[in-house]
Amino acid sequence: MESQIQQIHQQLVDKKISCVDLIQEKLNALKENTHNTVNALLSEFALEKAINVDAKIANGETIGLLEGIPFGVKDVYMLQGTYATASSDLLKNYKSPYTATAIQKLLNAGAIPIVKENCDSFGHGSSSENTIFGAVKNAVNPELVGGGSSGGSAVNVAKDYTVFSIGGDTGGSVRQPAGYNNVYGLKPTYGRISRYGLMAYASSTDCVGPLAKSVEDIRIVLNAMSGKDTKDQTTYTSEVIEESSILNATNIKTIGYFKNFIESEAIDAQIKEDFLASIEKIKAKGIQVKELDFFKSDILVSTYYTLAMAETASNLSRLDGTNYGDRIDDKDLKESYAITRSEKFSEETKRRIVGGNQVLSQGFSDEIYLKGLALRDAISENFEKDFEAVDIILSPVTPSTPPKIGDSLKDPLAMYLSDAYTVGFSLGQLPTLTVPQGTQTGLQVTAAKNNDELVLKFANFLKDTI
Incomplete structure (x- = not known):
């Protein structure tokens, strides 16, 4: 698909559409949608911005490529003056006192946020069912989950309610719902985009990520949000990725895939068959394909959740109803803390906090948490060796197809x-x-650290290959 951003930009410049009409059309569609993707519409804010864009065009002023483009924001980002609920009961009345760096950069470029999007509460989930706003329904089949935790963001893009959306990816929360709803979803290199103003889940893996319907739109939005931020010391200066640079994939000679992912008993038979068929089509284009050995998937999952739960227990310790969120008063301060967190957190969030506190507790931290840190280092070293042998790693996004709404809640382990x-x-x-x-559920294209350009380049190659 061609770039929607470029197409709409040209229509605005040529005065074939007005920005106000465009924004109103998207707001109406969001208001009427039955997929539970909306936590809050930003109607007044968005229309005010649209009026300004139309005025600039009427005055003959030049507008930027993103100026007037409507987008969605996962409801874990700060946008000053708007509700930032994280789809949780605890923060359902909380308003952002400031704006996240990534969102501010899009505002500076003239893009217009029109909706705060439904998600798993605090990003805790893989289905967008752990939310006070009702389960997000899949864009293709509303009986299935929308994926998570950025389910609302993925569905809004798939249904054309937004031109692009900004999700958050900690362990797959942009990529998995993108796969479930047949759109593009990027987790950039950690630190390429500032996390300032994103509610922290697991700080060592949290990433700001765009979802869109084309590689080109992903590139445009990624460039707009990237860069060093003094408010986030993990960020770094990155070069702009040019459109011309991702159109030629001749420097990609070798790709690899993890043999144990494909030979796993957990993988759906059709996903396995389709993945191997895709590999054959890539081989037919003259690209060498190598089988790679990697950690077993259960080791990856246990390592990730050990560290993620520990970090979320720490990050959410500030949410006790005193400084943030709705408070339930009881007989004393300690009981007020306890009942507020017990009643206001979702079952999944409580499960992760309890697990995290267990991992960090005396007698367990050396045995579990420190072992998890060591495994993470080993995983990173393994990747470095893999990327000495291949340019790109290709993998399925998920081992199975989207479950029906309700099934995931019955089986958290699944x-x-x-x-x-x-x-x-x-x-x-x-x-x-x-x-x-x-x-x-799509394919996952991965490159070495700081090689985001190569990921987009190979994604463009795949458009005409499979």
Whole structure:
């Protein structure tokens, strides 16, 4: 698909559409949608911005490529003056006192946020069912989950309610819902985009990530959000990725895939068959394909959740109803803390906090948490060796197809295992992109650290290959 951003930009410049009409059309569609993707519409804010864009065009002023383009924001980002609920009961009345760096950069470029999007509460889930706003329904089949935790963001893009959306990816929360809804979803290299203003889940793997319907739109939005930020010391200066640079993939000679991912008993037979068929089509283009050995998927999942739960227990300790969120008063301060967190957190969030506190507790931290840290280092070293042998790693996004709404809530372990093919790349802090091709839930394209351009380049190559 051609770039929607470029297409709409040209229509605005040529005065074939007005920005106000465009924004109103998207707002109306969001208001009427039945997929539970909306936590809050930003109607007044968005229309005010649209009026300004139309005025600039009427005055003959030049507008930027993103100016007037409507986008969605996962409801874990700060946008000053708007609700930032994290789809949780605890923060359902909380308003952002400031704006996240990534969102501010899009505002500076003239893009217009129109909706705060439904997600798993605090990013805790793989289905967008752990939310006070009702389960997000899949864009293709509303009986199935929308994926998570950025389910609302993925569905809004798939249904054309937004031109692009900004999700958050900790262990696959952009890539998996992108695969479930047949859109592109990028987890950039850790640190390429500032996390300032993103509610922390697991700080060592949290990434800001765009979802869109084309590689070109992913590139445009990635460039707009990237860069060093003094408010986030993990960020670094990155070069702009030019459109021309991702159109030629001749420098990609070798790709690899993890043999144990494909030979796993957990993988759906059709996903396996489709993945191997995609590999054959790539071989037919003259690219060498290598089988790689990697950690077993259950080791990846247990390592990721050990570290992620520990970090979320620490990050959410500030949410006690005193400084943030709704408070339930009881007989004393200690009981007020306890009942507030017990009543206001979702079952999944409480499960992760309890697990994290267990991992960090005396007598367990050396045995479990420190071992998890050592495994993460080993995983990163393994990736470094792999990328000495191949340019790109290709993998399925998920081992199975989207479950029916309600099934994941009955079996949390199955939900964790659905992340088996995404969490390893998060632990390695690598750039990885879901492309809506190759299997029912897409393919995952991964490159070495800071090689985001190569990921987009290969994704473009795949458009005409499979």
